[in-house]
């Protein structure tokens with residue numbers, strides 16, 4: 001098979017980084033437990049190389065060689081605290097420092113020498129079970145490794161396909177729930193059909209002690225995990241990992257292939273791209289395109305799928321788990337941004353593109369930085385001047401923006417423009433201007449429905465109650481809405497939200513969580 | 514000898530040594546076992562260190578036994594990271610406060626220390642039985658709050674362990690069995706895995722991929738799974754940055 005015509009620069013950079021990391025051995029190898037067994041040499045193997053590893057959403061380049069090789073794969077297990085959502089941190093257990101783990105790409109017939117290094121700062125022992133390995137436990141027992149130690153084992157890639165790998169250390173569910181999964185592609189001998197771009201997307205469910213959006217470092221909630229009631233369902237390890245700046249990109253006319261994995265631990269994904277139809281689906285990660293013209297494909301926990309499609313229309317396409325509350329309320333949302341000459345058929349998502357990218361893009365990181373610097377300013381200000389109301393409002397707006405980008409923008413859009421005919425705009429809305437603070441607060445707590453007229457257009461939709469947000473979050477998001485998109489108004493205070501929450505009838509607890 | 518025997522017969526056993534506490538007889542229910550293993554392992558009364566062994570105390574041992582100094586220890590008995598946090602052979606330095614638990618010690622080193630003190634390492638059954646106690650009762654297994662607290666340790670980033678004896682002791686008066694470090698036990702390697710017999714077959718596979726959970730006493734006892742898992746990943750020469758130990762003793766002191 002042919003190589004990519006144009007390797008996207010991002011992929012090239014990722015590859016370079018991965019090979020740099022690989023070429024630096026990090027620890028002296030301890031002798032293999034019990035002494036290494038003499039291994040028969042594989043007569044088919046003619047060359048040796050190190051696997052190129054990439055972090056999602058990047059995929060290593062296609063394999064061009066026509067013969068099996070001995071491939072060395074080296075993965076470091078790290079327990080790292082990272083962002084799960086804006087303001088929410090989690091101690092992830094990872095293969096390679098990220099969730100999902102590094103993408104491994106090898107060829108059918110390759111002889112793989114696998115090194116699993118368990119970082120010396122880790123608390124737990126870990127191992128790896130590669131579904132691509134034929135042999136008891138998929139390598140789990142041979143790779144079982146205490147912190148600060150490393151293991152090595154070898155296998156021959158007999159079966160082509162897209163396979164999940166995961167940690168299989170007891171309690172397995174917890175290791176997987178903490179992010180220990182990734183994909184390994186065993187390319188068939190004849191290669192896969194040529195495409196213009198490939199991406200790596202992996203879904204996972206997370207169980208935190210705090211509810212959705214609750215800020216701070218969150219612990220793992222065993223009961224929620226056993227009950228299969230995740231707090232978060234996300235693509236590529238965090239809410240917003242594939243939006244804004246980090247959205248997937250493509251050009252009109254290009255053929256794309258997604259390698260989709262589902263780490264679980266519990267949920268099965270109904271993977272769907274809003275506004276696209278998959279030309280080919282390699283169901284369950286097999287190497288035969290078994291279906292064509294597919295809207296939604298099921299990706300089992302501990303399983304995978306490959307989908308191919310050509311993008312014809314520019315705009316922003318939304319990646320979802322079509323078990324749709326997971327998208328609207330738990331974070332399973334990504335974006336594919338397609339650029340190119342405009343087409344007559346303009347899809348409303350395109351406005352998302354125009355306003356969201358660039359601004360929302362930086363919402364995560366920039367807003368955080370800005371909040372930190374504002375907080376520092378406040379601390380400074382408190383010292384010298386008790387009048388800090390103005391700065392406080394700015395902080396509330398920054399925090400509110402983060403909530404908006406997590407909760408409201410899926411309907412009202414990043415620039416508050418709404419969706420024609422379905423979702424009313426919040427930008428320069430005359431209806432909004434006529435509302436009191438109290439109306440606002442009630443609207444979020446109780447939801448909204450019934451006919452309304454906004455800027456001369458009639459809407460009759462349903463906005464689900466968002467009462468799972470805390471009083472502070474509601475106050476901040478409303479302060480943000482009242483001071484953005486050309487609106488201006490006084491801040492909404494936490495006390496006001498608390499008071500109105502006490503007045504309104506309480507909807508069933510956790511209904512929308 | 515006579516006096517001891519008479520004491521034992523009369524039921525008036527000698528008091529535990531300073532720093533130790535008597536844990537009364539009881540039973541240990543193994544988390545995972547094969548069909549031939551007993552469901553309950555009787556545990557005789559034993560004395561257990563109230564606190565894990567600290568850097569300061571381990572330094573005394575190293576000073577008295579130069580062959581356990583970092584630069585002199587045989588690789589066979591401790592891997593390359595032995596006492597890695599210490600500043601030198603006989604120097605703790607700022608990364609190893611004297612009252613923090615000693616870590617990065619192998620099973621051989623822990624055992625040698627215990628012998629030097631006229632004690633021994635607790636058995637797995639003893640350790641698990643003692644650690645089952647919550648602050649309020651001898652069996653914390655059914656206490657969701659206690660279990661949730663144990664789980665929290667695994668959700669916290671692993672910084673260097675703090676000082677010993679800071680929290681609430683458990684029902685028996687023992688500190689730090691949870692939430693500070695992992696601890697060696699004398700028979701760490703026969704919980705499921707037998708030393709060098711680790712291969713792709715055999716008993717230890719039962720711990721992986723859910724097979725172990727099928728025979729487990731309580732598949733939702735995650736903290737216990739973690740301890741069993743952790744222990745089976747060890748070899749006697751291994752040292753780990755958050756693995757230390759404490760000593761035990763039979764109530765009638767073993768002669769030096």
Ligand SMILES: [Cu+2]
Pocket residue numbers: 093125126127167168169175180
């Ligand atoms: Cu693991």
